Amino acid sequence: MTRLFAGTAFDRPPTCEVCQKLEDECACPPVVKAPTWADPKTQTVKLFEEKRKGNRFVTIVRGLKRETTDFAALLTGLKSTCGAGGSIEEDDLIIQGQQLQRITDQLKTLGYRIAGGKSK
Known part of the structure; x- marks a missing residue:
């Protein structure tokens, strides 16, 4: 009976990409990728x-x-600019109070484009 992954990359033990040793024997520092x-x-x-x-x-x-x-x-910067609290809800940044003008000015300073929104 043959193994399902016999002869494929999944059949071989994982190795370090830098030193080519087995991952259990590798002494390389972990590679941390900074988010872009x-x-x-x-x-x-x-x-x-x-x-x-x-x-x-x-x-x-x-x-x-x-x-x-x-x-x-971004939330920390906006809260600091407005002198108010705030939070993250799903993909929205929530800042306490009526801070529309201050936030608009700060986001434009940072380079964001502002689309028209409206009050609810």
């Missing part, structure tokens, strides 16, 4: 203001993708 973020000039965001329960307003930044944008760094 898309240029803000190629991204378009939509801004919305939304009234939530308790007559509280939030400003929503929508249209960015997690794979191409450093959400944590």
Whole structure:
């Protein structure tokens, strides 16, 4: 009886790409790939203001993708600019308060394109 992966790359034990030793014997430092973020000039965001329960307003930044944008760094910068709290909900950045003008100015400074949004 033959093995399913006999003679293929899956039949051989995994080896290090750098030193060609077996992975168990390898002493090479792990390769950490830094994420590559898309240029803000190629991204378009939509801004919305939304009234939530308790007559509280939030400003929503929508249209960015997690794979191409450093959400944590962008959210930290926007919260600092506005002097307000905020969070990440799915693919949206939520900033507390009516901060539409401040966020628009900050995103334009960073190079993002702003598409027309509206208040809800």
